[in-house]
Amino acid sequence: MDTIKKLLAAGKFDVVLNQLQERMLSDESEERKDALYYSAVALRYLGRLEEAHQRLDALLDCWSDFGRGHQELGHTMYALGREETALQAYYQALKLNPALYASWDATARIEAKLGNLQQAELNAEQAQFLQKQPKQVVGALNLFHEGKLFKAERICRAYLQRNPHHVEAMRTLALIGAKLDVLNDAEFLLESVLVLAPDYNRARYDYIKVLQRRQKFPQALAQAKLLRSDEPYNPLYKALHANLCSALDNHDEALSLYDELLSDKVGDVAGVYVAKGHLLKTLGDTKGAVACYQQAYQLQPLFGDAFWSLANLKTYRFDESEYQRMQAAVSANETRVEDKIHLNFALGKALEQQEAYDESFSYYRRGNVLKRETSQYKSEVLSQRVDAQVEYFDRDTVARWTHTSAQHRHLTPIFIVGLPRSGSTLVEQILAAHSQVDSTLELPNIPAIAHELNGRQVDRKKPLYPYILDELSAQQVEQLAQRYVDETRVYRSEAPFFTDKMPNNFRHIGLIKRLFPEAKIIDARRDPMDCCWSAYKQLFAEGQEFSYGFDTLADYYRDYLRMMKHWNQVFPGQIYTVFHERLVNDPELQITNLLNHLELEVEQQCFSPHQSDRSVKTASSEQVRQPINTKGIGQWRKFEAHLAPLKKALGDVLSEWAY
Structure with missing residues (x-):
């Protein structure tokens, strides 16, 4: 599109339209998007405003999050004398891409004309701020807001090398x-x-x-x-x-x-x-x-x-x-x-x-x-990371670990791991009812430590983590453990046990046991079809990018099972699996067994977790406020006519499932 931009700058608008005619029919998404956008710009300059409007409608119908497209709509509406519609288009552009100088400038002028002087002044300040920035920086900002992250990063880093x-x-x-x-x-x-x-x-x-x-x-x-x-x-x-x-x-x-x-x-x-x-x-x-x-x-x-x-x-x-x-x-x-x-x-x-x-x-x-x-999730990246965990952590490696006495040894963290929608919130609610347990959140601290140990190049063929653990001294390990305790203190009171319900921690049980040999691990597990279907129809606030496709869900579930099988071999008897179906069908027995495993006294309030007045911030918050029930079992069967691809993707996982 560089040639098209030069033609526009030279005022050769008819030539632009001719050159873009075929590209507007392209099967290549980005090429068609650019063709619609630049042809609308050319039509506006030629004064063919209604045609430009039609072109922009086609553009924004397919790419409604394209900030510059909304800005161009603002220009076209303004030229048609429809100032209020133009103002709405400019603000939508700025909501999507606040680095658009022309939109800030235009909204400042229109707001002033409408008598909204305070807003006009604020918008003018934003326009002036952008105008003062180097072109490379504004260009990188625009690319960032359009989702072209790696190109934006290259420009930024190159500029900072000269202007650190x-x-x-x-x-x-x-x-x-x-x-x-x-x-x-x-x-x-x-x-x-x-x-x-x-x-x-x-x-x-x-x-x-x-x-x-x-x-x-x-x-x-x-x-x-x-x-x-x-x-x-x-x-x-x-x-x-x-x-x-x-x-x-x-x-x-x-x-x-x-x-x-x-x-x-x-x-x-x-x-x-x-x-x-x-x-x-x-x-x-x-x-x-x-x-x-x-x-x-x-x-x-x-x-x-x-x-x-x-x-x-x-x-x-x-x-x-x-x-x-x-x-x-x-x-x-x-x-x-x-x-x-x-x-x-x-x-x-x-x-x-x-x-x-x-x-x-x-x-x-x-x-x-x-x-x-909108996601860049790749199943093979997780599989490679699971491979690395399996390769590095074995019983010989664990036997070589040494531990020093540390201030946090009076605390016992309980890590509840598994897949989202596996019943982990119910397990947490049961434990939170116990007088000796503080409940926290889905804490990001363990994944953050793993991420930092892995370094900047997270997709390298051979990751640094977990192999880099060999290079850490016992003192450095204790420092990481103390950091976790310090960072999570705000969520705890004075109980000797506390929960961490980050489900993705199943990938980091080796790291957890390296930092906290006394940690308790609870694996919350649910029927693969119920669990995967429940995750598929759940829009998560952030993360869990694997859940938006049957193939990636099945790959993730399979890697989870593979990882948990390995951890049970490396840490025999140290991981307790709670099957959701058993728990809801026989809560008294299963809750008693869970508390016994954790070496906690059986307390009656744990059998009525729905009566707890604690705040719950997960998607299951309303469900765990109801008495324990079996309503969630077999929910996928209502959609069975559409779930053959999920069944096929899970394959052997279904034939091996038993609880």
Whole structure:
């Protein structure tokens, strides 16, 4: 497209249209996207505005998350004299790509014309900020927001080699790192930016978001308070402060901040309603959560997360008017891909409730297809990592380990591992009811340690981790263990046992036992068809990218079984498997056996975990507030007509399954 750009710059718009004619019919997605976009630009310059509008409708119908496409729609609407429509298009462009100078500049001019002088000034400041940045940095920012991460990273790194302390280039590289899940690098870069520019609030906001993703909530809250002290009335910063209070179980303060934001009616009000709804759901106030989610979709009819949040309650039933709202929203051209994903999953749930299983499946499938298109997950990468664990950890290696006396030895962590939707939340709820057990969250700390040990090149043929453990001294091992204890202290009280329910920790049991030889491991296991189907129809907040396809689900389940078989050989008798089907069919016996294995006294409240008033933040929060029951067994059979590919992919796993 470089030639096309040069022709546009030279004003040869007819030549551009001729050259792009065939490319608009291309089977190559990116080529067709660019052809539609640049042809719309050429048509606008030629004054053929209605044709340009039609071209942009075709573009955004297929690529609704293309920021520059919405910006071009804004230019076209403005040229047609439809300023309010143009303003909406520009803001949608900025929501998708805040590095678009022309959109900030245009919204500043239109807002000033409409008399909204404060907003016009803010937008003009954003435009001026971008205008002052080097072209390479703005170019990298644009590529980042368009999902072209590795190209953006190359440009950023090349610029920083020549200008090592350019704070915006450092911030951009940190954003790329965070998007690629290299969170330790992103955190370090943003810390460095704030040393060089302590008043740079944009960077501080990004730093908080990285700390939040790493579940370093106390540090994030301290940084959020700095932002608030500098800009106390900024709704974005107030909402961030509220979210962090919620994460740290400062529920009253969080609710107060949410209510302030809703009263002020500034910022992303619909998003605040959803956040407040999530907190109320966590606290067990389902009625209040429902009211918040409904307010959110009434404010923003295309807000897919509001509808999915209702569906994700598991116990909520949509009425006909809500069903019609979702149908209209999922079909609208202007609906973003992210919202369409949420809407498809919500419609799947709504139709499942109506027992319209064929139509329900079609929406679940569409949602999974759209979600998978945004993912870079590769099953073979996990298989290679499992191979490395199996190769490195054997009984001889474990026998050579030495351990020193450490401060944390009075604590016994209980790691609950397995697949998502395997019944692990019920196991955690049972243990959380015990007087000697503190429950925490799905903590990211063990995967984070593994990630750091593996180094920057996570996809190398032979990873550093776990082999690098040979290079660690006993003191360094103890330092890692103490770090885990320190970082997770905020979630615990004074009980001698505490849970960590990160399911993906099944890959790191060797590391866990290296750090904590006394750790208890609970493997929560469920029928493969029920487990995989339940994961397939669940839209996870983040992670679990393997769950959006039958093939990747089956590969993941198979690697999980292979990994657990190996761990049971290396650590015989040290891993306790809880079969969900046994647990719900005979809870008294199974709970007693579980507590005996953990060397905990049997306490009566563990048999009624639904009566606990603790907050639950997983997708199963409403389900574990009901008495233990067998409703989840065999749910996949309602969709059996569509699940032959999943059965085929699981293959021998099904024939070997027994509980």
